[in-house]
Amino acid sequence: MEQQQEVITNKKVILKDYVVGFPKESDMILKTSETMTLKLPAGSNGLLVKNLYLSCDPYMRSRMTKTEGSYVESFTPGSPLTGYGVAKVLESGHANFKKGDLIWGFTGWEEYSIINAPEGLFKIEHTDVPLSYYTGILGMPGMTAYVGFYEICTPKKGEYVFVSAASGAVGQLVGQFAKLSGCYVVGSAGTKEKVDLLKNKFGFDEAFNYKEEQDLDAALKRYFPEGIDIYFENVGGRMLDAVLLNMRLDGRISVCGMISQYNLEQSEGVRNLFTLVTKRVTMKGFIVFDHYHKYPKYLEMIIPLIKNGTINYIEDIVEGLENAPAALIGLYSGKNVGKQVVVVAHE
Amino acid sequence: MEQQQEVITNKKVILKDYVVGFPKESDMILKTSETMTLKLPAGSNGLLVKNLYLSCDPYMRSRMTKTEGSYVESFTPGSPLTGYGVAKVLESGHANFKKGDLIWGFTGWEEYSIINAPEGLFKIEHTDVPLSYYTGILGMPGMTAYVGFYEICTPKKGEYVFVSAASGAVGQLVGQFAKLSGCYVVGSAGTKEKVDLLKNKFGFDEAFNYKEEQDLDAALKRYFPEGIDIYFENVGGRMLDAVLLNMRLDGRISVCGMISQYNLEQSEGVRNLFTLVTKRVTMKGFIVFDHYHKYPKYLEMIIPLIKNGTINYIEDIVEGLENAPAALIGLYSGKNVGKQVVVVAHE
Numbered sequence: 001m002e003q004q005q006e007v008i009t010n011k012k013v014i015l016k017d018y019v020v021g022f023p024k025e026s027d028m029i030l031k032t033s034e035t036m037t038l039k040l041p042a043g044s045n046g047l048l049v050k051n052l053y054l055s056c057d058p059y060m061r062s063r064m065t066k067t068e069g070s071y072v073e074s075f076t077p078g079s080p081l082t083g084y085g086v087a088k089v090l091e092s093g094h095a096n097f098k099k100g101d102l103i104w105g106f107t108g109w110e111e112y113s114i115i116n117a118p119e120g121l122f123k124i125e126h127t128d129v130p131l132s133y134y135t136g137i138l139g140m141p142g143m144t145a146y147v148g149f150y151e152i153c154t155p156k157k158g159e160y161v162f163v164s165a166a167s168g169a170v171g172q173l174v175g176q177f178a179k180l181s182g183c184y185v186v187g188s189a190g191t192k193e194k195v196d197l198l199k200n201k202f203g204f205d206e207a208f209n210y211k212e213e214q215d216l217d218a219a220l221k222r223y224f225p226e227g228i229d230i231y232f233e234n235v236g237g238r239m240l241d242a243v244l245l246n247m248r249l250d251g252r253i254s255v256c257g258m259i260s261q262y263n264l265e266q267s268e269g270v271r272n273l274f275t276l277v278t279k280r281v282t283m284k285g286f287i288v289f290d291h292y293h294k295y296p297k298y299l300e301m302i303i304p305l306i307k308n309g310t311i312n313y314i315e316d317i318v319e320g321l322e323n324a325p326a327a328l329i330g331l332y333s334g335k336n337v338g339k340q341v342v343v344v345a346h347e
Numbered sequence: 348m349e350q351q352q353e354v355i356t357n358k359k360v361i362l363k364d365y366v367v368g369f370p371k372e373s374d375m376i377l378k379t380s381e382t383m384t385l386k387l388p389a390g391s392n393g394l395l396v397k398n399l400y401l402s403c404d405p406y407m408r409s410r411m412t413k414t415e416g417s418y419v420e421s422f423t424p425g426s427p428l429t430g431y432g433v434a435k436v437l438e439s440g441h442a443n444f445k446k447g448d449l450i451w452g453f454t455g456w457e458e459y460s461i462i463n464a465p466e467g468l469f470k471i472e473h474t475d476v477p478l479s480y481y482t483g484i485l486g487m488p489g490m491t492a493y494v495g496f497y498e499i500c501t502p503k504k505g506e507y508v509f510v511s512a513a514s515g516a517v518g519q520l521v522g523q524f525a526k527l528s529g530c531y532v533v534g535s536a537g538t539k540e541k542v543d544l545l546k547n548k549f550g551f552d553e554a555f556n557y558k559e560e561q562d563l564d565a566a567l568k569r570y571f572p573e574g575i576d577i578y579f580e581n582v583g584g585r586m587l588d589a590v591l592l593n594m595r596l597d598g599r600i601s602v603c604g605m606i607s608q609y610n611l612e613q614s615e616g617v618r619n620l621f622t623l624v625t626k627r628v629t630m631k632g633f634i635v636f637d638h639y640h641k642y643p644k645y646l647e648m649i650i651p652l653i654k655n656g657t658i659n660y661i662e663d664i665v666e667g668l669e670n671a672p673a674a675l676i677g678l679y680s681g682k683n684v685g686k687q688v689v690v691v692a693h694e
Contacts, residue, residue: 236620255620257624273605277605284627285625285626
C-alpha cells in the first residue's frame, strides 16, 4: 500500500564561513529549501526526523573555526549547523528505531534532518518530563555535570566547592549535586538575576557576580576563607588563575570548558599553575562523549529527583529556528539564563 | 668518665636578605663562628652532627623569598640556609640515633649542625654505595623520580614519555625508569654535553637542546610524531605550553617543578590548557614529602639496580662550603651537569 508523501520546504540555519573572534548573528543565515518530498532515500539505513528542540552549547564555538584533529568536527560553511537536539522519527531505515520514536542526539539546525548514523542517538523512554529537558538535564549537559562532578571531582561531605558559569546548563546541576553530596558550594555568574537564582532556586550557599569583582582572588578569599577543595571549571582564563591561588591541599579541578577563552584569538595566559605542586592539586579535563555508557545509571538517579522536585532546572527557551543564531551567540555574552533551548516545533 | 670536648669554629653559609629575581652569589655570605665547644646543649633531644654532603635543589629558590603558608618555610635572613644533606652523628640526645650513625635529611649549610627534630631524618643503612648518593638517587630526588613517574604518571609499556630538565638530579632517573618500563623516552636539556649524556649514558631514545630550538612545538612534533602520553614536568612556562599542544588522548602530566619560572617576578602565562579537555589529560602536582613512607620500598628496588649497573647516576660535585653559593645559583642557569652536590667534609 503506497503512502502519500508530504511535500515540504526545509528551513535551515547555515554557517556562512569560518568565524574569527566573537561570532555574530550575521555569520549564519536562514535559508529555506525548494519544495521537496519528505522521504528517506531508498536503501538508507538512517532516519528521517522532524526536529523539535535544538540545544545551544558553548563548545559549538570551536566548530565555527576550521580545526584539524579536534575532538569535534568543524561545521561546514554553506551547510546547516549540527548539534544536540530532540527529534521525532518520521521514517526509519534502521532496526533500532521506528516511526514515532522520540530521540535525542546529533541532528541538524533545520526543520527536517536525515541522520545517516543513528547508532549514536538515544531513544527517549521517559516522556512524562518536559521533552526539552533532553537538551539539558536529561541530555549532554546533565551527563556532563554528573560525570564531571561525581567522577572527576570525587566529592566528599563537607568539602568546599566552587562552580563558575554556575547558572548555565551544567553549572546549575553541579551546584545542586554538590549540595546533595553535603558540600558547601559557591557559584559565580554574570548578572544579579543569575546570582539570585543560584541562591534562591538552586540552593547554592553563596553566589557572586564576577563582573562586579575587581579582584577575583579577593572575592574567592571572601567566600572561601578555608580555600577550595573542588573547582568545576567552565570559564578558564582569569578565573582559573584566581582559583589556583585559593585551592586547598589535594584539591581537584575538573576542566569541563573554558567559555571565556573561546572567542579570543590567543587564550589568556594562566600564571599560577605552580600551585598544582604546592597544593598537590589534580586538574583533569574530560569530555562527556567518553562516558555515555553511564547514561542509564544517570537516568536512574536523576528522573526521580526531577519528579519529586529535589532538583530544579531552568531553561531559556526561544521559539523558532529564525531565532536560533541569536540564541547561540547569546551564550558567549551570557545573555541566556539557564539552559539555552530553541524550539523548532512543539510536536 | 668525662670526655674531652673538641673546640671548633663553625663555617656557615648565611642568607643576607630575601631575594628578588635571579639570585646571586652575593645574596649569601660565608661566616665563621667564634670558637666554641662541640657539644649538644644539656637536656637536648636533638642531634649534634657533622655535615658531609649538602644538596643543591631547585625548590630552594622559593625559600629565598618571604612567603607565608608555602609548602616549605622561607629561609631566615641572617641565618644559615638549610636543606637536604648527609651528616654523621657526633652526639645524640634522641633514642633513635647514636654517635657514629650516618643520616640524611634536613640539616644546615654549615660544618656542624644541631638538629632539634631528628624524627624527620633517615638513618643510612647501606654504606656500600657512595654516601653522596643520599643527596640524589638515594635521597629526595630519587624518591621524587620514583613517586612522580611510577605513581603519578602510571606508565604503560610502549608509551611516549617526555622529560624536561632531563639530565638533572630527578630527570636522569625518570628517563631510566621510563626505559625500564618499556617506554619510548625523549629528554630536553640545555647543552650539547647534557644531550650527549642523555643519549649515551642514560639510554634516552632521543634528546634535544631546547636552547637551540626556535619553536618548541615543532621540536616536540619532530620527536613525537604520535604525540606524548606522559610528560614529567620540571620546567614550566613555554615548554609546558608546547607540550600541551602535543599531548595524546588520556595523557598524564606529573608536575614536579617549574624551574624556568622560579626567578621571574611574574610567571609566564600558559595558554594551551584547553588541551586538557580535548585530550582528556590529567595534570597532577605532587610533593615528595607526602610519600616518604614508601622509601623502604624504593630502596629495595633501587639498591640492586645501582649495584648491578642497570641505573647510572651522574653527580656534579664541588668541594668546600665556600663554593656552595655558586653551586646553588648555578642550578638556575643550568651550570650543573647532573645532581649538584657540595662536599663539606669527606668524613
